[in-house]
Amino acid sequence: MIPRLVLLLCWWLFALPATAGGLAGGGNAIAPELVAEGSARSGQPLDLAIVMHTTLGWHGYWQNPGDAGLTMHVEWQLPPGVTAGPLRYPVPTKLLVSGIVNYVYEKDYALLVRLVVPAGASGVLPIRAKARWLACTKEVCVPEQGEIALDLSVGDGALVLRERFDEWRRALPRPLATVGRFAVEGALIHLALPLPASVALKIPYVFPGENDPIDLAAPQSFRRVGDWLVADLKHRRGSPARLSGVIALGDGSGLSFEAVPGAVPSGGEVIGQTGGQAVGTRALLLALLGALAGGVLLNLMPCVFPILAIKALHLARGGGDERAARREALGYTAGAVLGTGALGGLLLAIRAGGSAAGWAFQLQDPRTILLLMLLATAITLNLLGVFRLPVLGGEANPSGSIATGALAAFVATPCAGPFLGAALGTALLLPAAGSIAVFALLGLGLALPFLLVAFIPALRTRLPRPGTWMRTFQRILAVPMALTALACLWLLWRQAGSAGLIIGGAALALLAILLLLLGRREGGGLVALGGAIAIAVAGVLLVPAAIPVTAHAIEGASPWSEAAVAKATATHPAFVYFTADWCLTCKVNETSSIDRAEVRAAFKKAGVEVLAADWTNGDPAITRFLDAQGRAGVPLYLWYAPGKPAEELPQVLTPAMLIARAQQAR
Numbered sequence: 001m002i003p004r005l006v007l008l009l010c011w012w013l014f015a016l017p018a019t020a021g022g023l024a025g026g027g028n029a030i031a032p033e034l035v036a037e038g039s040a041r042s043g044q045p046l047d048l049a050i051v052m053h054t055t056l057g058w059h060g061y062w063q064n065p066g067d068a069g070l071t072m073h074v075e076w077q078l079p080p081g082v083t084a085g086p087l088r089y090p091v092p093t094k095l096l097v098s099g100i101v102n103y104v105y106e107k108d109y110a111l112l113v114r115l116v117v118p119a120g121a122s123g124v125l126p127i128r129a130k131a132r133w134l135a136c137t138k139e140v141c142v143p144e145q146g147e148i149a150l151d152l153s154v155g156d157g158a159l160v161l162r163e164r165f166d167e168w169r170r171a172l173p174r175p176l177a178t179v180g181r182f183a184v185e186g187a188l189i190h191l192a193l194p195l196p197a198s199v200a201l202k203i204p205y206v207f208p209g210e211n212d213p214i215d216l217a218a219p220q221s222f223r224r225v226g227d228w229l230v231a232d233l234k235h236r237r238g239s240p241a242r243l244s245g246v247i248a249l250g251d252g253s254g255l256s257f258e259a260v261p262g263a264v265p266s267g268g269e270v271i272g273q274t275g276g277q278a279v280g281t282r283a284l285l286l287a288l289l290g291a292l293a294g295g296v297l298l299n300l301m302p303c304v305f306p307i308l309a310i311k312a313l314h315l316a317r318g319g320g321d322e323r324a325a326r327r328e329a330l331g332y333t334a335g336a337v338l339g340t341g342a343l344g345g346l347l348l349a350i351r352a353g354g355s356a357a358g359w360a361f362q363l364q365d366p367r368t369i370l371l372l373m374l375l376a377t378a379i380t381l382n383l384l385g386v387f388r389l390p391v392l393g394g395e396a397n398p399s400g401s402i403a404t405g406a407l408a409a410f411v412a413t414p415c416a417g418p419f420l421g422a423a424l425g426t427a428l429l430l431p432a433a434g435s436i437a438v439f440a441l442l443g444l445g446l447a448l449p450f451l452l453v454a455f456i457p458a459l460r461t462r463l464p465r466p467g468t469w470m471r472t473f474q475r476i477l478a479v480p481m482a483l484t485a486l487a488c489l490w491l492l493w494r495q496a497g498s499a500g501l502i503i504g505g506a507a508l509a510l511l512a513i514l515l516l517l518l519g520r521r522e523g524g525g526l527v528a529l530g531g532a533i534a535i536a537v538a539g540v541l542l543v544p545a546a547i548p549v550t551a552h553a554i555e556g557a558s559p560w561s562e563a564a565v566a567k568a569t570a571t572h573p574a575f576v577y578f579t580a581d582w583c584l585t586c587k588v589n590e591t592s593s594i595d596r597a598e599v600r601a602a603f604k605k606a607g608v609e610v611l612a613a614d615w616t617n618g619d620p621a622i623t624r625f626l627d628a629q630g631r632a633g634v635p636l637y638l639w640y641a642p643g644k645p646a647e648e649l650p651q652v653l654t655p656a657m658l659i660a661r662a663q664q665a666r
Contacts, residue, residue: 029058029135034127034148036115037165041157043119049110049168050074050087050131050148058135062092062103064209064245067216069102070134070143072111077128081118088112090171091246091254092207097138101216103207104136110168117154125152166624173246173254181262182243188232189214190264193247193257195229201271202250206231209244213237225268287438295340295445307379307408322457328401329447329454335405337443343409344439366496367540370504373488374536375407376481377508378515383478385471387515387528409443496544507539554595556603560613562625568609569640573665575603575658576646578613578622578636585651586635593653602659606666641665 033051040046050072052060061069076084090109095102117125127150135144159165178194191206204222208214218234229247243259381387453459489508493501511532518528558564560576568574577594579586593599603610615622615634629636629648637649639661649657 028144028146029055029142030060030133030144032131032133032146032148034129034150035110035161035164036127036150036152037161038159039153039155039157040115040117040121040125042117042121042154044157045114045116046152046157047165047169048084048113048115048127048150049165050113051110052105052108052133054105054108054135057137059095059102059104059106059137060109060133060135062105062207063087063089064103064207064211065134066094066102066104067100067211068097069104069136069141072131072133074113075130077130079121079125079127081121082125082127083116085114085116088114088172090168091173091248091252094205094207102136109171112165112168112172115152117152121154123154125154126150127152162620166620171252173256176255176257180243180257180259181264182240182259183261183264184235184239187235189235189243191231191233191243191259192225192262192264193229193231193255193259194227195247195255196227197224199249201229204229204231204250204271205248206233207246207248207254208233209246210240211236213240213243222271223268224271225265228265228268230264230268287434288441291438291441292445292448295442296448298442298446299449307404325454329451331401332405332408333444333447333451335402335407336409336447337405337440338402339406339409340443340446341436341440344436344442366492366500366543369488369492369495370500370507370539370543371536372410373485373492373504374507374511374532374539375410376485376488377511378532380478380481380485381512381515383474383481385474387518405443405447408446492543499544503539503543507535510535554590554610554612556600557610557612560611561621564611565640568611569642571642572607572609573642573662574609574611574640575661576611576613576638576640578615578626578634578638580615580634583615583634589635589637589651589653593655593658596655599655599658599662602662606662608662608665 031053033053035049035051037047037049054060061071063071065071072087074087078084089111090105092103092105095104095106115127129148130145131148132143132145135142176194180191180193182189182191201222204220206214206220208216213236215234215236221232223230223232231247241261244257246254246256248254485508489501489504492504496503514528514531514535518531557577558568560578565574565576577586577590579590602608613619613622613625615626626633626636635651637651637653639647639649641647
């Protein structure tokens with residue numbers, strides 16, 4: 001094409017001398033930087049990144065630049081035995097300039113390359129390369145070139161920039177394992193890609209790997225036919241023997257594909273802008289319903305149920321004042337919705353910053369565990385009548401009810417229980433507004449029982465009448481809260497070691513003594529509040545950071561890694577469970593279903609390999625795997641039969657379920 005020829009001429013005329021300055025000051029408009037993920041290890045591969053720092057208003061090009069533009073060329077100068085793989089490009093965006101289609105990057109981007117270091121290498125390896133690329137605005141293009149260099153140390157292979165590279169890896173298209181099919185019919189190429197119907201699409205777009213077969217400027221239309229996504233593309237010329245490229249899903253992510261001639265399904269549901277939104281709407285509705293149902297079930301958690309029960313008792317104590325009951329319920333609901341929404345928003349912000357994080361991320365920090373322990377201790381003593389905690393038992397007022405709802409939201413996050421795993425996993429794939437809506441519906445589900453009692457007179461009149469039994473019931477409710485406080489202390493020891501246990505135990509004891517001495521004294525409330533805050537602040541400042549923990553796996557279980565799973569499943573069935581010490585659902589399943597003598601015996605007889613993935617401290621490798629499975633948190637249970645895809649088991653297990661699979665495998 002004429003634009004491509006013109007640009008090629010510009011490239012060879014101007015790129016061979018000193019680099020043409022794209023900026024007024026003479027520097028490059030796009031400046032490359034060569035970065036290594038860490039130190040190299042002899043005989044092992046290592047990822048490098050060519051980071052393209054792009055000036056505002058300029059853009060660089062994808063591996064297929066489109067109808068105009070040029071891709072990047074790199075000439076490596078490597079030590080003997082060192083090899084560099086092909087450049088791996090992130091998913092591009094489409095830019096239309098004067099009717100010409102360009103596939104570009106308008107912000108900073110990174111091209112990844114796999115470097116293989118030979119066995120026996122040592123010392124420092126000089127990695128050098130000459131690079132040429134094209135930098136453009138919408139008005140002008142400038143060929144640029146430069147040298148990139150890196151002195152790579154060969155050592156223990158520590159990946160010091162793992163989080164930064166993980167962010168760049170997330171921008172790469174993920175490969176479709178199954179080859180697609182295409183058929184040329186007159187003016188159209190019908191491209192069928194294997195994509196499960198459950199995958200949500202916004203506005204898909206095919207970035208072809210080759211220009212000739214497909215008219216890039218023509219509109220693209222899409223159809224859903226079962227587990228196939230069919231793209232109807234305008235045929236430009238030629239009879240291709242193979243097609244490749246990237247299908248963008250509309251949310252910044254994409255899937256790379258290969259396709260060969262074959263039968264393409266007809267019919268199906270037409271999507272595109274409108275159809276893609278409909279699919280996204282269905283996914284959002286399912287996630288919202290899952291979050292709502294999961295939020296309701298969270299009320300059965302031992303650290304949440306006492307709060308709900310106390311609020312219900314408060315309604316019973318208040319008699320038949322319907323307006324007051326409804327005001328209190330609305331305040332509680334607002335607090336729960338704001339609490340889960342805020343936690344969800346914070347999670348999205350952390351992930352947007354490039355960190356690997358999932359639901360209940362705050363419980364991977366010993367400081368948060370310390371605060372939760374002190375809070376559970378205060379609630380326990382309040383239930384025992386040692387002192388009065390206005391947030392739980394004071395007069396009905398909007399601020400107190402909102403605080404109670406937010407408190408319930410905070411203490412309800414240790415697990416993704418039934419319905420929540422898929423819902424919260426979907427939430428992390430939705431646009432920000434949809435994600436926040438899912439997290440907010442989780443709070444609504446948490447508050448729904450209290451809301452129903454307050455707004456349905458028939459339910460409210462069924463509440464028991466006030467009496468001395470209420471005091472006894474409150475004392476009973478103190479038991480699960482006390483166990484929650486002790487569990488937090490144990491978890492603090494697991495995360496921060498002996499120092500964390502000593503500091504946590506001292507803080508718990510000081511808070512208990514303070515509340516015992518001042519909780520019931522006239523005017524002692526403010527002093528107790530100030531002392532409690534001081535204890536919490538001191539504890540947060542003194543508690544050490546999380547230390548690596550050794551997973552407390554059940555008997556016979558091995559530590560999880562993707563390599564360990566691949567090795568185990570090559571010859572045996574395998575059961576993998578993803579857990580965390582702060583996950584109540586996980587621990588219940590492990591005690592009631594996994595770590596049982598009859599289950600262990602069935603596994604041993606069938607040769608089942610058991611692997612444990614401990615997410616207590618937020619292991620980023622586990623976070624990445626959960627992301628790939630569409631999960632935002634634990635528990636997650638996978639059953640591997642040799643030669644078959646992994647089967648995801650329900651979040652509530654039974655021994656019979658595991659024994660039956662072991663017997664089938666045998």
